Amino acid sequence: MSELIFIGTGSALESLDRFHSSFLIKSKNYNLLIDAGDGVSKALLNQQINYFSIDGILFTHFHPDHFSGFGGLIVQMEILQREEPLEIFAHSKLIPFIKDYLHLSYLYEKRLKFKINFVGYEHEEDFNICDNLKVISKNNTHIDIYKKYGAEFKNYFSSSSFILTTENKKIFYTGDIGSGNDLYIFSDEKINYMITEITHVSAVDIIEAVKTIKPEKLYLTHISDADTQKINSIIKENSKFYISTIEAKDGLKFKI
Ligand SMILES: [Zn+2]
Numbered sequence: 413m414s415e416l417i418f419i420g421t422g423s424a425l426e427s428l429d430r431f432h433s434s435f436l437i438k439s440k441n442y443n444l445l446i447d448a449g450d451g452v453s454k455a456l457l458n459q460q461i462n463y464f465s466i467d468g469i470l471f472t473h474f475h476p477d478h479f480s481g482f483g484g485l486i487v488q489m490e491i492l493q494r495e496e497p498l499e500i501f502a503h504s505k506l507i508p509f510i511k512d513y514l515h516l517s518y519l520y521e522k523r524l525k526f527k528i529n530f531v532g533y534e535h536e537e538d539f540n541i542c543d544n545l546k547v548i549s550k551n552n553t554h555i556d557i558y559k560k561y562g563a564e565f566k567n568y569f570s571s572s573s574f575i576l577t578t579e580n581k582k583i584f585y586t587g588d589i590g591s592g593n594d595l596y597i598f599s600d601e602k603i604n605y606m607i608t609e610i611t612h613v614s615a616v617d618i619i620e621a622v623k624t625i626k627p628e629k630l631y632l633t634h635i636s637d638a639d640t641q642k643i644n645s646i647i648k649e650n651s652k653f654y655i656s657t658i659e660a661k662d663g664l665k666f667k668i
Pocket residue numbers: 423424433475477478588634
C-alpha cells in the first residue's frame with residue numbers, strides 16, 4: 413500500500429495556515445518528495461516527517477514556492493549527518509542548474525557525508541523511481557510567459573505535469589500550469605486521483621476539465637487565503653456530477 417501526504421498546500425503567497433505546495437508519496441520501500449519550496453524543512457518538521465526518510469526529491473519547476481527550500485533541506489540532512497544517498501529528479505535541462513546551486517550554497521559534493529544522485533528525465537518518457545513508483549512528465553505552459561525575457565534563459569524552460577503510478581493507480585499532478593488547457597495534458601489516460609493547483613486556472617476550467625478526465629477523486633491545492641469562495645464553488649458544482657472533490661490541507665493524507 414502507498415500513501416500520499418500533503419506537506420504544504422499554499423500558493424506562492426505566504427500564509428500562516430499553509431506551507432508552500434509540496435507532497436510526499438510513501439511507497440513500500442521509497443519515499444518521494446515532490447517539490448521543495450520555501451520553508452519545506454519546517455513544513456516536514458510540522459508533519460513529523462524525518463528528513464532521512466526521504467529517498468528522493470522530484471521537481472516540477474523552479475519557482476521559489478517549489479524549489480527554494482531545497483538548499484535548506486540539504487543543510488538539515490548534512491547537519492543531522494545523513495549517510496544514505498539522496499536522489500534528485502528534474503528535467504535533464506535543469507540538472508546543471510541544481511548542481512551549480514548546491515556549489516554556490518557551499519554544499520560541495522565532496523563535503524557532504526551522503527551522496528546525491530542526479531537523475532535527469534525527459535518529457536514523455538516514463539522512468540521508475542522504484543519498483544512500485546513510476547513517473548511520466550509532460551511539459552506544460554506555466555512558464556511560457558517568461559520566454560519574452562530572452563533566449564539566453566531558454567535552457568531552463570521546463571515546467572512539468574506528472575502522472576505518478578503506484579499500486580497500479582494513476583495520480584495526475586498538474587504542477588503549476590499556464591492555463592485551463594494544461595488540465596487536459598494527460599486526458600488520454602485513465603486517472604484515479606487528480607491533484608490540481610487552483611491559482612493559475614479558473615474554477616470554471618477545473619469544473620469543465622474533470623467532466624472529461626473523470627478522476628475518482630479530485631484534490632485542490634496551491635491555495636491562498638483568499639481562495640475560499642473559489643474552492644467552495646468547485647466543490648459544490650462538482651458534487652452535482654458526483655465528482656468527489658477535496659480541499660487539500662497541510663497534513664492531509666490518503667491511502668493508495
Ligand atoms: Zn507555485
